[in-house]
Amino acid sequence: MVEQFIEYVEKHQNDFIERLRKAVAIPSVSSDPNRRQDVFRMSEFLIDELKALGAINVETRDPGQQDFHGTPLPLPPIVLATVGNDPAKKTILVYGHYDVQPALLEDGWNTDPFTLVENDKQQLLGRGSSDDKGPVLGWINVVEAHKSLGLEMPVNLKFCLEGMEESGSEGLEPIIYQEADKYFKDVDSVCISDNYWLGTTKPCLTYGLRGVSYFHLTVQGPARDLHSGVFGGTVHEPMTDLFALMSKLVSPDGKILVPGIYDQVRPLTDAEEKTYDNLAFEMHELHDAVGSAINIHDSVRGVLQHRWRFPSLSLHGVEGAFYSPGDKTVVPARVVGKFSIRTVPDMGLDKVTELVTKYINDEFNKLNSKNTMKIVCSHAGNHWLASPEHWSYVAAAKAVERVYKVKPDLTREGGSIPITLTFQDALKRNVLLLPMGRGDDGAHSINEKLDRSNYVEGTKLLGAYLYEIAAAKAE
């Protein structure tokens, strides 16, 4: 039956591209209030598609209103849909989003961003092609294939589609918690297709994400900004203290200098070390991505381990200081240094805050400054690590081998995808990240694309994954 499905996808790929063309034509930019109507229009497009394919139950949840710089804006609905409800089958929840990043031709796009264009490299160019309309439609294509073929779906599918992902998923989290025992009650596992292959040649399964703890380090001195001519040399300047403190956080080669941080990092075992063999990534891909040969580590293994499984600390900026071009001789009265730590297992959020707070306080005391200092963690999101031995991962790996004839890379990511943790925490179920697009798709850049092959083989992969789940259950 999976063969029939795969054949159908191969044959009907141009129809699927038509579906993607229609979706890309709706400029559902969630960050632009003038496009909010289009985000709603995109939700209706999906609801219509799902209803037409006989999803037995299409519902929406209203996340309410957004406070957009003081103006209330209605939030687009969470679209929930169910395909099949056979208690004998596993139930897989798929998450995706139907909003997109902003895009303007004048940003440097070669073609109109909201008109899907296939170039001579068989790449489908358009905003949202890869992030995340292609993958969302991939699931719908799977349902269409089964309906057209008169085939029973191998599992029950539930959809959860949101329209605010590119704007912080506003309003989604409470709904997931509310529906955990209701709409999502029978879910056995969650699959999210909203990330990318490590490189451009080999599919991957993603089983880990780093967390992030963000800090605000405030130094306050005078009651108001001062003139450096009149006061320079006579008063303790907050900027001097701030730079002294922030320079002690991380070394130029990326080592975190906060004592105790590395004690919390799970040791690298031989078994884990082996997972870094043969990953489809080369150093030039890092250089290309950053536009410069500024790698700290000389091996690909070193790069990926420091992206995925070691913590890092970055200095982001200073609030309250002079930031414009030109010269200004101000002594800022109150400055807030911003930095964050990317966290990994087994670092505890509270422990990280405790270590940073103690260290910064100790270092500030050494300065003998008369200024006042405050360090707070403004935001903390946990790291996430799933087991690649879980049946959902095993099924996905088999599906990759069936469709692509290779074993997938097992990857993690350096950034965070907060919704992953939310699903895990709210539903207490395994979450699999199963990407459709390639590492060079340019999801948030100009000329976003999804290769035709990734869309077509990706649709096959999503379906094959469901068959492998059903097969595993039957064993």
Added chain:
Amino acid sequence: MVEQFIEYVEKHQNDFIERLRKAVAIPSVSSDPNRRQDVFRMSEFLIDELKALGAINVETRDPGQQDFHGTPLPLPPIVLATVGNDPAKKTILVYGHYDVQPALLEDGWNTDPFTLVENDKQQLLGRGSSDDKGPVLGWINVVEAHKSLGLEMPVNLKFCLEGMEESGSEGLEPIIYQEADKYFKDVDSVCISDNYWLGTTKPCLTYGLRGVSYFHLTVQGPARDLHSGVFGGTVHEPMTDLFALMSKLVSPDGKILVPGIYDQVRPLTDAEEKTYDNLAFEMHELHDAVGSAINIHDSVRGVLQHRWRFPSLSLHGVEGAFYSPGDKTVVPARVVGKFSIRTVPDMGLDKVTELVTKYINDEFNKLNSKNTMKIVCSHAGNHWLASPEHWSYVAAAKAVERVYKVKPDLTREGGSIPITLTFQDALKRNVLLLPMGRGDDGAHSINEKLDRSNYVEGTKLLGAYLYEIAAAKAE
């Protein structure tokens, strides 16, 4: 004759306040293009006053146009005027400015900023009362007194009045150089009344200013801003390097860490040390000015020496980094740290740049970073030091004793007044800074004021100073 003059000023003080009221009523804010017409109107007011008093020659020079963010704006004229041209007398050039800082009632003024109001402390409140309309009119009052009394002026006076001082004196410098051998040919000395007493109780003569050398320290890494989740820990981050370098410039207690800087500083002699005895300044005045007890030095002597005669280094900000409220996990691609050094005799501008450049390069090399670094001096203005033994200072000191019955403080300032150096360099003449207002006048703040006594006694002082010059010449 000086007694007659002083009596006249005492008697006619309310007329002089009327003159100041008319001047304050013209909102000649040079930084606001919508007020540019008022700046011109203010120049006409002064020209009319000078002509009415029989200045033998009132001319203007046109500095041309200003490029205001792409829009050309006409610059207000430089007003030149001559009172007396007796070759047997000394010729004193007085400089002042007729533009003012911005001021809005809603900034927190207690009264309309452009309506002169005398409060119950006999303070004349209004924008420009002290900076610099009061002093400019002080000179005009002196001329009026002589004309009314039928008295001959003790010296020849030349005026040079500009309308762009609060906006960088745009267009003035070339005119001073052009007129050095022409309109300013016979000038023997220059007097500027555009600064303030050290405190609130005792007049001063100001004979020194610090210079300033401003630096831009650029670190460039990736070709574009990066996401700290994806790249944190794998690439050399420009912010890390920048903070490492800038933290090595100055210690929390204000010591400049650039090797060799202090070798250039003129040693403090016993004679100079004595000039710091009995200065009218108390520690609470520093605390009041900055709104916090963050003094580095415990003695007034230490505070003033570090304001006036030792160099200082301040960190001003970072261009290119995150500076808004909130959290953003950006790794900035290119950041420019801004800092400046206040310079003093005998520091050479080129030597300062050389020492800073070498030090920063050495420190950057120690970082072993793959980023690129560039350090440039974006602007350098020299320090200035006049001799308090010059006849112009001696005359001013005697005039203070005559009017105020005290010996003036001999002060320097920590900031720079670039026009002082321009006059000295262009005319090769001594420059005296002879303030009229007090240290708490709030020149650039809300509720700017000039005490009635400072305006009246200050007018007497300016006239008495001219008499002392004439008397000294006669000796």
